[in-house]
Amino acid sequence: MHEYTCPECAAILRSNTEAPAGRKIRCKKCSHAFVPGGTLAFEDEPAKKPVDPDDDVNPYGVNKDAEEDEGRRKAIKFDDVADKFKRSSRGPAMALMVLPTNLLIGQGALMFIAGVGTIIYGIFPLVFADVDPSDEEYREQAGYIIFGFLVFVWACIVCMGASKMQNLESYTWGWVGAVAGIPAGIFAGVMLRNPKVIAGFQENIGALDDEDVEKEEDDKDDDEDEEEDEEDEEEEDRPRKKRR
Numbered sequence: 706m707h708e709y710t711c712p713e714c715a716a717i718l719r720s721n722t723e724a725p726a727g728r729k730i731r732c733k734k735c736s737h738a739f740v741p742g743g744t745l746a747f748e749d750e751p752a753k754k755p756v757d758p759d760d761d762v763n764p765y766g767v768n769k770d771a772e773e774d775e776g777r778r779k780a781i782k783f784d785d786v787a788d789k790f791k792r793s794s795r796g797p798a799m800a801l802m803v804l805p806t807n808l809l810i811g812q813g814a815l816m817f818i819a820g821v822g823t824i825i826y827g828i829f830p831l832v833f834a835d836v837d838p839s840d841e842e843y844r845e846q847a848g849y850i851i852f853g854f855l856v857f858v859w860a861c862i863v864c865m866g867a868s869k870m871q872n873l874e875s876y877t878w879g880w881v882g883a884v885a886g887i888p889a890g891i892f893a894g895v896m897l898r899n900p901k902v903i904a905g906f907q908e909n910i911g912a913l914d915d916e917d918v919e920k921e922e923d924d925k926d927d928d929e930d931e932e933e934d935e936e937d938e939e940e941e942d943r944p945r946k947k948r949r
Contacts, residue, residue: 798905816860823853
């Protein structure tokens with residue numbers, strides 16, 4: 706005979722057969738279910754629901770929260786961040802002057818070659834002649850030499866102006882190169898009048914002449930004086946309007 710004590714009502718339960726290990730028995734007096742000997746009973750695990758292929762289930766087990774976070778990141782729009790410091794005007798100015806200065810340098814290089822070739826053409830008959838040249842031949846060849854030298858100097862001025870213009874080193878030399886480098890200098894002259902290019906020259910100390918700086922300062926002062934005069938006139942008109 707096997708006896709079991711109910712932990713709820715202390716009633717004694719008797720059975721001819723031993724209760725299986727881990728199996729609960731129910732008290733006939735208080736209907737309380739307990740495990741004999743204090744052992745734990747393990748309930749059967751619930752059956753897993755079969756996966757329906759038609760259901761919207763991710764077979765790879767990717768976390769939906771991660772997908773939602775990725776969607777939020779894509780939806781976020783970043784506004785333009787304000788610059789803490791003033792941007793330099795030299796970069797845009799130099800970008801605008803690339804094409805005109807390259808044209809001037811190319812034209813100056815052709816003029817340089819033409820000048821050197823003219824000088825050689827003038828010297829060659831005088832040096833390598835079998836017979837001493839006459840005075841007329843000397844004058845004629847001297848004209849070629851002088852003309853070639855002038856073209857050579859002209860080419861140097863054009864290239865110098867283009868270089869100063871390209872590096873924003875001297876606004877005056879830029880205009881000299883533009884005038885000397887006509888017809889390519891016409892394009893350079895138009896670009897030199899661009900406000901962005903002028904602002905780029907202003908950042909380089911000494912690039913603009915003092916006269917240009919004084920003119921710009923005078924223009925600013927005149928504008929400020931005009932604004933102050935307008936404000937004074939508005940203040941004087943206000944009391945008159947109130948009196949009326």
